[in-house]
Amino acid sequence: MVDAAGTPPTRPAAADRYRWTGRAAQQEPPSPPCSAIRVPRSTVSLSSPHSPWRSLTYRSMRWWSLANLVSNAGTWMQLTVQNLLVLQITGSAAATGLSLSVQAAPGLLMGVAGGAAVDRWPRKLTAAVSQALLGTVAFTTALLIAFDQLNLPALMALAAVTGLIATVDGPACSLLGNDLVRAEDVPSAIGVGSLVSNAGRLAGTGLAGLAVGVFGTGAAYVANGVSFLFVAAVIPFLRPVTHTVTRKAAPADTDDDMSVREGLRFFARRPRLVALAGITGISAIFGRNYGLTLAVLVTGPLAGGAGSFGTVSTVLAVGGIIGAVLGARLRKPSVRLVGTLAAAGALLQVVAGLSPSLAVLLILVLPMAVVESVSDTAGTTVLQTDPPAEMRGRVLGVWGSIKTVWGLAGPPALGLLMELAGARGALVAGGLLIAGAIGAGHLLRRRAPTPVLTPVPAPRPALSTAA
The missing domain is CATH 1.20.1250.20 (MFS general substrate transporter like domains)
Known part of the structure; x- marks a missing residue:
């Protein structure tokens, strides 16, 4: 695909x-x-x-x-x-x-x-x-x-x-x-x-x-x-x-794997990309799998049927389109914006998990989808524009590997959480985990000591000893 x-x-x-x-x-x-x-x-x-x-x-x-x-x-x-x-x-x-x-x-x-x-x-x-x-x-x-x-x-x-x-x-x-x-x-x-x-x-x-x-x-x-x-x-x-x-062709004494290691090293040393990976990863595992969590919520605690979940899916699609239009208005999004939107979506997910009726859930689903779509656009923009041009292919390659891990690990982890806590508990616990992790990361970043650069005095010119 x-x-x-x-x-x-x-x-x-x-x-x-x-x-x-x-x-x-x-x-x-x-x-x-x-x-x-x-x-x-x-x-x-x-x-x-x-x-x-x-x-x-x-x-x-x-x-x-x-x-x-x-x-x-x-x-x-x-x-x-x-x-x-x-x-x-x-x-x-x-x-x-x-x-x-x-x-x-x-x-x-x-x-x-x-x-x-x-x-x-x-x-x-x-x-x-x-x-x-x-x-x-x-x-x-x-x-x-x-x-x-x-x-x-x-x-x-x-x-x-x-x-x-x-x-x-x-x-x-x-x-x-x-x-x-x-x-x-x-x-x-x-x-x-x-x-x-x-x-x-x-x-x-x-x-x-x-x-x-x-x-x-x-x-x-x-x-x-x-x-x-x-x-x-x-x-x-x-x-x-x-x-x-x-990139120019590699010299004869190096091999192609060098550029692969260079891509991994660059990604690992780029705090913005590591933070983006963390935000997106935890959101992908404990949230956003609405096709699974909302389906169980609608057909279980809310006593709806396939038609009700079809309505929820339609609202999610409409919200995604609205979010794509709003995200397209951005010019220079940041990782902080991605984190803020992801945390907001997680808190909406918590409230959705406590929805007393289908009508309340439908009201919440629309902003959830909008926030998710804008966050995706902002994150993709950072991912594809933050690295220098000659490194972007390797950065996207690393991202593809990480994303595959999320895709394989997310559904089983969420399914296990639903088995233990039910549909409502999975939505609430997952949302709190996402918002808490993003908030903790923000606090740690603010408390991290900023390196102080000590100015180096310029060397004095040598004195002439000539008479």
């Missing part, structure tokens, strides 16, 4: 061109006098510094958003039928879970190496090739389905290959999207990407049933393959705003 997260006018305005750096700026030909007409400055709602849609003033961003809409629709068409297909082939729910784990395993083991590859190779070429390879895997699966040759070993091999390619494709596509806009417009690009992802999900799940009903299960894989090739065809025409710094 392609995680959407990503752009410049055909000819930038003169004021924008002076902000460019590197060789790309020097080679940019002068714009013709009429070039400003191509991106109308009269569109105040888009060009405003705090407009959530300001990234769409870049022509390449508009194309990138369209490509990601198509890609996400294709991905969700495949995901909608994938588990059903595995069950049909194997007849085992355990095999379905195993296929998901096999696909996630490369992200845990090879995520940092994939990020290092993104730092070394040209970004547009890397993203285009990885998209084409993912499309090839989808077409191969469709062919095996058509000829009734898809068995469990082939399924696991395809899942492993998909996960391996994704370790490169994820950071490459995320950073390529950021290259298409100026740094202050990255939150807008991420917010638009979130909206595109939600729209693609709705379109994909709706089209999946139609395609499978008419053409069969393999149609979803064909559609996904076509969507990958569409993205690969769009990438060569994108024009980054800033010159991407790529």
Whole structure:
């Protein structure tokens, strides 16, 4: 699956061109006098510094958003039928879970190496090739389905290959999207990407049933393959705003693993990134799994049914969209903002766990989803813009490995907590753990001694002994 997260006018305005750096700026030909007409400055709602849609003033961003809409629709068409297909082939729910784990395993083991590859190779070429390879895997699966040759070993091999390619494709596509806009417009690009992802999900799940009903299960894989090739065809025409710094080839006396260790060392020594990882990790494990906790709360203590939980899910989706729009208005979010939003969401989760009725829960669910979505946009922006350009691929690689750990550890830990404390107790205890951990981290940071720099006196000039 392609995680959407990503752009410049055909000819930038003169004021924008002076902000460019590197060789790309020097080679940019002068714009013709009429070039400003191509991106109308009269569109105040888009060009405003705090407009959530300001990234769409870049022509390449508009194309990138369209490509990601198509890609996400294709991905969700495949995901909608994938588990059903595995069950049909194997007849085992355990095999379905195993296929998901096999696909996630490369992200845990090879995520940092994939990020290092993104730092070394040209970004547009890397993203285009990885998209084409993912499309090839989808077409191969469709062919095996058509000829009734898809068995469990082939399924696991395809899942492993998909996960391996994704370790490169994820950071490459995320950073390529950021290259298409100026740094202050990255939150807008991420917010638009979130909206595109939600729209693609709705379109994909709706089209999946139609395609499978008419053409069969393999149609979803064909559609996904076509969507990958569409993205690969769009990438060569994108024009980054800033010159991407790529790492030079390693000397003969070093090996490729050096850059992997460098990425791990950089992440571990960057307090902002470590704090962001801690905040996001504890929130992912003890909160945000609302598909599990709220489902048990609604159908258990609140005595609702599937329809009631469907209403809660709809409100969560609406809140996510509102939060994405609000998050896109940010310009330079900080880790402190991410922590504040995560703590606020945790306290809302505590109150939601004490909800006496479904109506009260619905009132609380909307701000919970909004806060979570804004926090995600702010955190993603910090993650993708805080490191220097030549380190961002490796940082995203480390982050991908950490995120895989959360994804594997979160549901079992939360399930155990629900077994011990029930749905209400899990929501309340989880929220208190999140808010308490973030508050404790903030206090420790404030009490940490600030290093005092002692000024070193300048050396006195030597006295001349000449007569």
